[in-house]
Amino acid sequence: MTRRRFGSKLFAVTTGIAAGGPLVVMLVLMGVLVRDAWPAWRFQGLSFFSGTVWNMGNMYANTPIVRAGVQGAPGASFGILPLVVGTLYSSLIALAVGVPIALLTAAALVYLAPKRVSMWLSPVIDLLAGIPSVVYGLWGVEVLAPFVQSRLGPWLSHVLRIAPFFHGPVGTGMGLLTSGLVLAVMIIPIVTATTRELLAQVPRLPYEGAQALGLTSYESVRYVAFPWVSSGVIGAVILGWGRALGETMAVLMVSGNAANYLPTNIYSPISTMASTVAALLDSALTDFTGLAVHALALIAVTLLAITMATNLLARSLVALGRRGLEAEGERR
Amino acid sequence: MGETVVAFRKPVAGAAGQLQAIRAESSDAAIVTTELNAFFRTKQVLRSVDLEVAKGQITALIGPSGCGKTTFLRTLNKMSHTVPGFRQTGSVRVLGQDIRTVADVETFRRSVGMLFQRPNPFPMSILDNVTLALRLAGVKKVQRREIAEERLTQVGLWQDVKDRLDKSPFQLSGGQQQRLCLARALAVEPSILLLDEPASALDPKSTRLLEDLFVGLSGRMTLVLVTHNLSQAKRIAARTAFMEAGEVVEYAATEALFSDPQDPRTAIYVQEHSN
Ligand SMILES: Nc1ncnc2c1ncn2[C@@H]1O[C@H](COP(=O)(O)OP(=O)(O)O)[C@@H](O)[C@H]1O
Numbered sequence: 001m002t003r004r005r006f007g008s009k010l011f012a013v014t015t016g017i018a019a020g021g022p023l024v025v026m027l028v029l030m031g032v033l034v035r036d037a038w039p040a041w042r043f044q045g046l047s048f049f050s051g052t053v054w055n056m057g058n059m060y061a062n063t064p065i066v067r068a069g070v071q072g073a074p075g076a077s078f079g080i081l082p083l084v085v086g087t088l089y090s091s092l093i094a095l096a097v098g099v100p101i102a103l104l105t106a107a108a109l110v111y112l113a114p115k116r117v118s119m120w121l122s123p124v125i126d127l128l129a130g131i132p133s134v135v136y137g138l139w140g141v142e143v144l145a146p147f148v149q150s151r152l153g154p155w156l157s158h159v160l161r162i163a164p165f166f167h168g169p170v171g172t173g174m175g176l177l178t179s180g181l182v183l184a185v186m187i188i189p190i191v192t193a194t195t196r197e198l199l200a201q202v203p204r205l206p207y208e209g210a211q212a213l214g215l216t217s218y219e220s221v222r223y224v225a226f227p228w229v230s231s232g233v234i235g236a237v238i239l240g241w242g243r244a245l246g247e248t249m250a251v252l253m254v255s256g257n258a259a260n261y262l263p264t265n266i267y268s269p270i271s272t273m274a275s276t277v278a279a280l281l282d283s284a285l286t287d288f289t290g291l292a293v294h295a296l297a298l299i300a301v302t303l304l305a306i307t308m309a310t311n312l313l314a315r316s317l318v319a320l321g322r323r324g325l326e327a328e329g330e331r332r
Numbered sequence: 333m334g335e336t337v338v339a340f341r342k343p344v345a346g347a348a349g350q351l352q353a354i355r356a357e358s359s360d361a362a363i364v365t366t367e368l369n370a371f372f373r374t375k376q377v378l379r380s381v382d383l384e385v386a387k388g389q390i391t392a393l394i395g396p397s398g399c400g401k402t403t404f405l406r407t408l409n410k411m412s413h414t415v416p417g418f419r420q421t422g423s424v425r426v427l428g429q430d431i432r433t434v435a436d437v438e439t440f441r442r443s444v445g446m447l448f449q450r451p452n453p454f455p456m457s458i459l460d461n462v463t464l465a466l467r468l469a470g471v472k473k474v475q476r477r478e479i480a481e482e483r484l485t486q487v488g489l490w491q492d493v494k495d496r497l498d499k500s501p502f503q504l505s506g507g508q509q510q511r512l513c514l515a516r517a518l519a520v521e522p523s524i525l526l527l528d529e530p531a532s533a534l535d536p537k538s539t540r541l542l543e544d545l546f547v548g549l550s551g552r553m554t555l556v557l558v559t560h561n562l563s564q565a566k567r568i569a570a571r572t573a574f575m576e577a578g579e580v581v582e583y584a585a586t587e588a589l590f591s592d593p594q595d596p597r598t599a600i601y602v603q604e605h606s607n
């Protein structure tokens with residue numbers, strides 16, 4: 001009796017710890033990062049987000065400058081607006097290109113492809129999701145960037161010449177568009193695989209009801225199958241978005257490594273937050289005041305905050321959409 | 333209630349000859365199958381089925397489970413044809429047209445509605461369930477709304493749902509959900525309704541409600557009812573077919589089939605399943 005009670009207590013405690021684990025890890029991570037980033041925040045203030053100049057200053061000088069009680073290298077200035085813009089724009093391009101392809105592929109795998117085909121294709125897609133990002137980066141450098149430079153870029157610039165952000169010199173092919181496309185290719189497998197699993201769980205009966213009512217396969221998938229799992233699909237998209245926001249290596253290789261430059265068109269070179277942290281860590285470590293490393297930590301905090309904010313935003317959009325439920329009575 | 337449903341044209345003097353010609357093909361039978369065989373890969377599920385379903389009546393299909401009733405029903409609206417490995421030989425004429433010559437299967441299915449063994453509302457509001465097909469067909473919003481009210485009234489659901497049209501259908505009881513699905517099917521004005529054990533998941537009261545609706549619809553519409561409930565067939569079907577192992581063993585007026593079966597297999601089945 002007491003042994004059984006003890007066992008159940010133990011079970012409750014261990015499962016409690018396990019369940020609370022992720023939250024604790026998250027909080028500890030946040031705490032450490034914020035503490036590490038704090039001096040940079042005091043030194044730079046709000047202009048950290050609005051400033052366009054990132055300069056770690058003269059790191060070999062002997063006398064530091066002091067601002068708000070924090071020492072920094074002479075000439076140091078930490079503005080990350082171009083990084084934020086580069087990160088958001090490239091990830092949005094990735095979503096705009098990748099999500100439709102992923103959703104269509106998933107729908108095709110579940111509803112159109114013969115069993116044999118999807119049985120072979122599905123594992124291939126899972127495999128693609130596991131390829132290291134440096135491989136995608138290399139492909140971006142060697143195949144995609146030249147293609148963007150010589151064909152896709154000139155063509156887009158011509159076709160969309162009235163749309164300001166799409167018209168302009170195409171440059172080297174390394175930049176926003178190529179980064180967005182590499183990211184798209186990287187998120188397609190994960191979004192496809194997740195959506196495919198979700199669609200496979202949609203019960204057969206409502207789908208058949210739609211078919212029997214004279215809906216086309218496309219309409220049945222669009223209006224019955226996808227809404228059945230809509231919140232899960234949004235989750236899959238957020239997963240992809242998070243991956244695009246945080247991707248480091250592949251983007252570093254194809255972004256063109258713009259310094260202190262806000263993109264003027266879709267071909268402009270960019271830098272993203274994650275890739276900048278990776279690229280600059282080495283030299284930041286040589287800052288005799290230590291401030292540059294704190295500034296990189298603040299970039300990481302910002303990235304984390306953006307990822308969480310997009311997550312929340314997307315989820316509340318879903319909740320809003322659910323409330324309306326596309327009811328004709330409610331809409332205009 | 334039924335004003336919007338197009339009634340079958342009465343013969344008009346003068347056009348009689350022309351009508352006669354149409355009649356010979358299509359006016360008394362809504363569905364004619366001839367030597368219909370159906371296969372799932374190598375397995376034969378329907379064997380030489382010859383059946384004429386009269387227009388404007390309820391025709392019941394009974395028989396042990398696995399005998400091919402569902403397959404037969406789903407062949408009539410070409411749903412079986414979407415199953416990989418399905419094959420049909422022989423002919424099926426629905427409303428005068430051989431189903432193999434149907435080019436636009438979506439339009440075809442709008443004239444042949446279907447109700448399933450379990451209610452299958454779509455994941456959208458109650459109202460949208462009824463109006464979705466209309467919306468996709470390009471019917472104007474005001475008109476859609478009118479049709480929805482009319483159909484929901486017709487299936488006796490309007491009073492229950494008029495204050496929650498924008499709510500999820502999954503809160504409704506099983507019987508209400510099935511009637512919603514009926515309203516959804518009726519919204520596109522089918523000439524034929526295929527009913528695959530539509531009351532098998534419902535309580536007796538909901539079952540009776542549904543049966544009354546079917547009776548009300550017959551006359552204007554042709555109904556084919558698959559049922560495992562023999563007294564249901566007795567209550568509402570004009571004619572009944574007994575199937576076994578993919579064959580139609582006997583097909584007769586319902587009373588005759590139950591009171592005076594000609595085939596010993598029918599006699600045994602009817603006896604064992606009546607109470
Ligand atoms: N999609 C399918 N693939 C293969 N065999 C099927 C399929 N659907 C039904 N069958 C087979 O066809 C036969 C008839 O089934 P069904 O038409 O559902 O019978 P009933 O509705 O009379 O119970 C059964 O033996 C069943 O196993």
Ligand SMILES: [Mg+2]
Nearest residue numbers: 398401402403
């Ligand atoms: Mg069945």
